[in-house]
Amino acid sequence: MTEEKRIYDFGNYVTASEELAEIFFCLKKMASVLEFSDDETVDALVEKQMAVSGYASRMKSSLSDFLERAYHAELDQVAQGSFAAKIAENLNEMKKKTFYFREIALQLPADQIKANLREAARLAGGLPSMVAALDAGEDEVK
Amino acid sequence: MSEKPTRAQLEANRWLYRNQDFAQKLAQNVTGELTRSGEFFSEKVLTAALKDAVDNLTTENSGLSAEQINELTSDPKKAAAVVSTLSGLIRDSSPSAKDKNGNDVYTTQEIVKAEQDILIHAKAMAERSTEGQPFGDTESIQTAIAEVDGIIQEGSDGKYVMRQEYKELFNSFLQPSYLQIANGPPGCGKSTLAQGLIYAIVKDATEHGKPVPNFYATAPSAKAAGGIVDDMKGVSENCGKILEKMDKGEELVRDPVMSAEDLRAFSASLPEIKGGKPLDQMLENIEQMKPGDILVLDEAGLAGAVSMARLLKAADKQGIRLFMLGDNLQIPPSMAGNGLDELLMMQKELGIKTTELEIVLRQRDKAEAKWTLDLRAGDPKDEGNPEKDRVMKALNGYSHRYYTGFDKNGKAEYKDVKDGEEIPAGSTPGLQFIDDPHGRLISDYIEFRQKYPSRSSVVMAATDTEAQELLGKLRGGMVKAGIVHDVQSFKWTKEDGKEAGIEVGIGDTMMLGNPSELKIMKKNSQGQFEAAKADDITSGDQLEIVGYDKETKQFTFKKGKNEFTCDAKAFAAQAKHGLVLPLYEAQGASRDRAFMAVSEAGHMDKVHTGVAFSRHEQQMSAYVSKQAYPDGVVGFAKEVREFSTRKQLYSDGKKMAEVLKDPGKPTLQSLLQTLEIGDKKEKIPTEVIKQKILKTK
Numbered sequence: 001m002t003e004e005k006r007i008y009d010f011g012n013y014v015t016a017s018e019e020l021a022e023i024f025f026c027l028k029k030m031a032s033v034l035e036f037s038d039d040e041t042v043d044a045l046v047e048k049q050m051a052v053s054g055y056a057s058r059m060k061s062s063l064s065d066f067l068e069r070a071y072h073a074e075l076d077q078v079a080q081g082s083f084a085a086k087i088a089e090n091l092n093e094m095k096k097k098t099f100y101f102r103e104i105a106l107q108l109p110a111d112q113i114k115a116n117l118r119e120a121a122r123l124a125g126g127l128p129s130m131v132a133a134l135d136a137g138e139d140e141v142k
Numbered sequence: 143m144s145e146k147p148t149r150a151q152l153e154a155n156r157w158l159y160r161n162q163d164f165a166q167k168l169a170q171n172v173t174g175e176l177t178r179s180g181e182f183f184s185e186k187v188l189t190a191a192l193k194d195a196v197d198n199l200t201t202e203n204s205g206l207s208a209e210q211i212n213e214l215t216s217d218p219k220k221a222a223a224v225v226s227t228l229s230g231l232i233r234d235s236s237p238s239a240k241d242k243n244g245n246d247v248y249t250t251q252e253i254v255k256a257e258q259d260i261l262i263h264a265k266a267m268a269e270r271s272t273e274g275q276p277f278g279d280t281e282s283i284q285t286a287i288a289e290v291d292g293i294i295q296e297g298s299d300g301k302y303v304m305r306q307e308y309k310e311l312f313n314s315f316l317q318p319s320y321l322q323i324a325n326g327p328p329g330c331g332k333s334t335l336a337q338g339l340i341y342a343i344v345k346d347a348t349e350h351g352k353p354v355p356n357f358y359a360t361a362p363s364a365k366a367a368g369g370i371v372d373d374m375k376g377v378s379e380n381c382g383k384i385l386e387k388m389d390k391g392e393e394l395v396r397d398p399v400m401s402a403e404d405l406r407a408f409s410a411s412l413p414e415i416k417g418g419k420p421l422d423q424m425l426e427n428i429e430q431m432k433p434g435d436i437l438v439l440d441e442a443g444l445a446g447a448v449s450m451a452r453l454l455k456a457a458d459k460q461g462i463r464l465f466m467l468g469d470n471l472q473i474p475p476s477m478a479g480n481g482l483d484e485l486l487m488m489q490k491e492l493g494i495k496t497t498e499l500e501i502v503l504r505q506r507d508k509a510e511a512k513w514t515l516d517l518r519a520g521d522p523k524d525e526g527n528p529e530k531d532r533v534m535k536a537l538n539g540y541s542h543r544y545y546t547g548f549d550k551n552g553k554a555e556y557k558d559v560k561d562g563e564e565i566p567a568g569s570t571p572g573l574q575f576i577d578d579p580h581g582r583l584i585s586d587y588i589e590f591r592q593k594y595p596s597r598s599s600v601v602m603a604a605t606d607t608e609a610q611e612l613l614g615k616l617r618g619g620m621v622k623a624g625i626v627h628d629v630q631s632f633k634w635t636k637e638d639g640k641e642a643g644i645e646v647g648i649g650d651t652m653m654l655g656n657p658s659e660l661k662i663m664k665k666n667s668q669g670q671f672e673a674a675k676a677d678d679i680t681s682g683d684q685l686e687i688v689g690y691d692k693e694t695k696q697f698t699f700k701k702g703k704n705e706f707t708c709d710a711k712a713f714a715a716q717a718k719h720g721l722v723l724p725l726y727e728a729q730g731a732s733r734d735r736a737f738m739a740v741s742e743a744g745h746m747d748k749v750h751t752g753v754a755f756s757r758h759e760q761q762m763s764a765y766v767s768k769q770a771y772p773d774g775v776v777g778f779a780k781e782v783r784e785f786s787t788r789k790q791l792y793s794d795g796k797k798m799a800e801v802l803k804d805p806g807k808p809t810l811q812s813l814l815q816t817l818e819i820g821d822k823k824e825k826i827p828t829e830v831i832k833q834k835i836l837k838t839k
């Protein structure tokens with residue numbers, strides 16, 4: 001019996017990797033929390049910032065799983081300049097911008113949280129093409 | 143016999159034992175992040191997130207001292223062991239379920255508690271007797287609503303008619319109950335149900351000598367909260383219009399249901415609609431509501447589990463009658479959990495009364511109304527099945543429909559062009575795949591504004607970033623074409639000393655950051671200006687600048703048909719350009735024509751498309767990048783059939799049901815206290831003991 005491989009289709013990107021599909025899934029879902037309106041309260045913005053920080057960790061974990069399965073490589077040991085390293089760098093930057101203990105984040109001015117979310121949106125914007133390149137094997141991971 | 147812990151493990155255990163508050167705070171924040179980005183997490187994801195958190199700890203983002211952070215992070219081996227041990231302890235203390243592959247996944251007590259509260263309080267409310275509270279004679283309500291509200295307008299003869307199926311929905315929604323839910327697609331008449339509710343309850347109260355309850359309205363977002371209050375106020379405004387006609391002896395469209403005298407008495411009994419604040423703010427003051435008060439929650443599908451639980455708990459405790467309006471297939475909550483989905487999924491078990499609205503009233507054309515339902519019903523498994531694939535039918539319908547303008551009665555004119563047929567000159571298709579979507583949209587929009595200045599419209603983009611980009615280009619085009627003119631530049635210094643400024647011209651569409659801080663005047667029916675009420679303008683409202691008085695230095699601007707004035711400088715200082723809306727902000731808008739741009743980034747799915755293709759009443763114009771969808775409708779339809787902005791929640795709902803059966807687990811605190819820390823039981827530092835005593839006191 002042949003095992004049927006599931007193809008994940010995200011419109012612009014198609015992948016057979018469950019781990020990379022999870023990253024695309026996170027990016028799609030994250031898009032809705034990266035959006036905010038002018039009148040949003042600090043409470044609501046903090047909720048979004050926490051969600052983005054959670055997505056960054058979820059995506060990093062999926063990237064790590066992918067590297068382990070496809071290349072038997074650890075995330076910390078991938079070659080500098082590789083797509084895998086760039087994705088990890090991007091996610092680290094996203095985490096750095098959005099990770100706060102909730103009680104501390106609630107003290108931040110709304111403008112700063114909005115700036116953090118905008119920066120996260122900018123970083124997220126660069127990810128799909130990098131993930132697609134990694135999936136296409138255009139990388140020397142190790 | 144258990145294995146002896148390694149030195150690194152012992153050190154990690156000792157650190158965790160000594161720093162229990164720190165460890166718990168770390169656990170709480172990390173699991174909080176993970177449940178805000180999905181209801182469940184695996185142990186692997188948890189460990190990765192804990193590691194990320196430890197790697198990024200600073201005094202600024204945690205409030206911890208440099209010494210505390212350094213003690214944990216200075217030795218990478220110890221830090222790794224702490225992460226691994228803490229991850230295991232969180233796992234052992236967290237509610238769990240199985241994922242689709244049979245692996246264990248975890249969530250937090252906070253979410254489980256919220257989901258449990260939703261079920262408990264919804265059931266209690268559904269079971270509560272309304273003590274002979276039929277809301278009145280529904281037949282007369284239907285007639286009256288049809289009479290007073292132009293929304294239920296059908297056909298080109300201008301007659302107010304209520305469809306039979308809508309009458310049935312009214313009957314269902316107005317059944318006596320403490321908890322009612324109306325679920326349905328955009329433009330199906332949910333706001334009209336809320337108006338019917340006011341009419342029914344007030345009529346029942348006035349006819350039977352009962353006190354008229356207080357009416358409150360809210361929604362998870364500020365914009366939607368303001369919107370539902372405006373809609374509900376429509377009952378009073380429409381009564382006023384009918385009375386005016388009656389007093390002038392003008393012809394009414396049909397026989398009035400009440401005499402002028404009764405209508406006047408009824409109108410005088412109509413209560414003020416309170417609220418208008420976002421749900422979370424409303425919940426802060428909910429104790430002011432009294433038993434029997436009515437609370438309408440609009441856009442209920444946007445409420446996360448925690449907010450929904452707080453609402454239901456308060457409503458149940460205080461005897462508030464709750465009416466929810468929503469769409470579980472539109473944009474989901476950004477917070478964890480989805481209360482509306484959960485209630486709909488469990489409606490039979492809970493005995494909740496729900497009304498499924500499967501008709502569309504907003505799109506005047508019957509085919510377009512059906513396409514709205516088709517896009518909502520899209521299912522990936524129907525791909526390639528021409529009989530069942532409703533998404534393809536809808537998208538093909540729009541891509542073959544060419545609009546040519548509006549007839550003398552104001553109705554959109556179009557031709558459905560079959561393959562090989564000639565496309566009408568100067569027409570615009572409902573959906574087109576092109577190289578330069580922004581360029582085409584801009585030229586069509588400018589032409590539309592010049593040709594039909596009194597027609598309403600909304601311009602949308604798939605994302606916030608794209609909306610900003612399109613706004614800049616579109617406004618530039620409007621200034622060049624003279625639609626925006628007499629542009630003035632406003633400059634000021636911000637509190638932080640930085641310079642700021644904005645250009646505002648007549649014809650611009652603006653949004654205000656905090657309108658309650660401004661002195662805004664509203665033109666009344668006698669043509670005089672009086673102070674606007676707090677909820678007349680909210681921060682999400684689109685305001686069109688229509689004039690500038692050089693003497694008083696005031697802007698005149700419009701929101702819908704209402705006219706306002708405000709000091710131009712004060713207005714500009716908190717205004718932003720708001721002509722182009724990202725899709726999440728466009729939810730709730732209803733206009734004659736909708737313009738929608740999708741760039742090469744794509745980013746459409748079932749939820750986004752559902753919002754985009756349901757804002758128009760008469761004409762849809764979607765400009766989609768050919769680069770994003772090289773095979774046109776086929777590729778676009780593939781995305782439109784899928785939920786990509788969220789996973790379908792039914793599977794998560796099932797998982798949650800399993801979690802609810804899960805027996806209680808030990809707390810993280812109790813597990814931290816049982817950690818193996820070596821032969822000598824380490825003393826808890828005096829400082830920790832001191833803090834514990836203080837907490838107890």
